[in-house]
Amino acid sequence: MHAISVRRVRRSLPRAALALVLAALGAALGPGAAPAAAAGHAEECSTEAGPYQKTVERHLKLTVDGVQSAADCAAIRTLQTRHGMEPATGRAGPETWRIVQYERAVADPSALTGCPHGTRLIVCVDLHRQLLWVWDGDHVATGPVPIRTGKSGYATRTGEHRIYERVEKQWSELYEGPMPFSQFFDGGQALHASYRNIWEEPGSHGCVNLRYDDAKRLWQGLRLNDPVYVWGTRGP
The missing domain is CATH 1.10.101 (Muramoyl-pentapeptide Carboxypeptidase; domain 1)
Structure with a gap:
């Protein structure tokens, strides 16, 4: 088992599920005793x-x-x-x-810059903008899609790598979480799906997190030994 980098699965309940729990608790406590956070309460603008x-x-x-x-x-x-x-x-x-x-x-596809391409298939990981796409020669085969990469102290390693292992239903023993569609490219760091909201902070423990459907699509399009090019520094 690799020392796989992944943040724990989101620990809080989804908002809709939490609302149902609160509503049920309020009913159990009786009139006037419902929790302050009412179901369907909107965030303040x-x-x-x-x-x-x-x-x-x-x-x-x-x-x-x-x-x-x-x-x-x-x-x-x-x-x-x-x-x-x-x-x-x-x-x-x-x-x-x-x-x-x-x-x-x-x-604007012309904005997909920074990744070498032209004669081969290559996975591009732009740390600054937190984007991933796949070039197949001069054609964008997949993406761009949003990603979440390594947080402070757990940087996603830059440079050109190769996919050396693929595990469709991976589990991280180190961080106790699922890693669907894992495609490992460097020392336990992998491209994989995350069940956390892709915009949610903080970053990962070094892996490249993707939305589930994006990770599945990437899994279907890539093979062992395909190159993964990572560059830049993580943006804000």
Whole structure:
């Protein structure tokens, strides 16, 4: 068994399940004794401008002034909700910055730079923008898709690697968590699916986390010895 890098599966209940538990508890306690967090309670819309306010305003074609307004918050929340970010507070933080990078890359393939390509299939892992895609010659075969890489102290190692082992139903004994569609490329670090929300912090223990369907698609398209190129430093 490899010393596999993966963060524990999300420890909290999904919001919908938590709401049902709270509602049941309130019914059991009787009138007037229900927990304060009611089922379906919406997050408050942030009145604070995030550190990437102007970047997000520019992307959403809002007035670029770096000042959070009710309209800004509503538009940013719509962006966050569209990509399944939780909580969707409307604040332009690091996770929202990564959503913007993802949308830009999807909209403009010329933005897929930094990875050598032209004559072969290669998996590209952009640490700064937290993106992955696959070149097949000059054709983008897969992606771009959002990823989550190593947090501080557990960096995803840069350079060109090769997929040396593939395990469809892997379990990490080190971090006690599932790693579906694991494709190992360097010293126990792997491309694999994560059951955590892809925008959720902190990062991984070095692996490249993907959404389940993205990891499955990658599993179906790659083979042993395919190259994986990792570059840059993890962005905000």
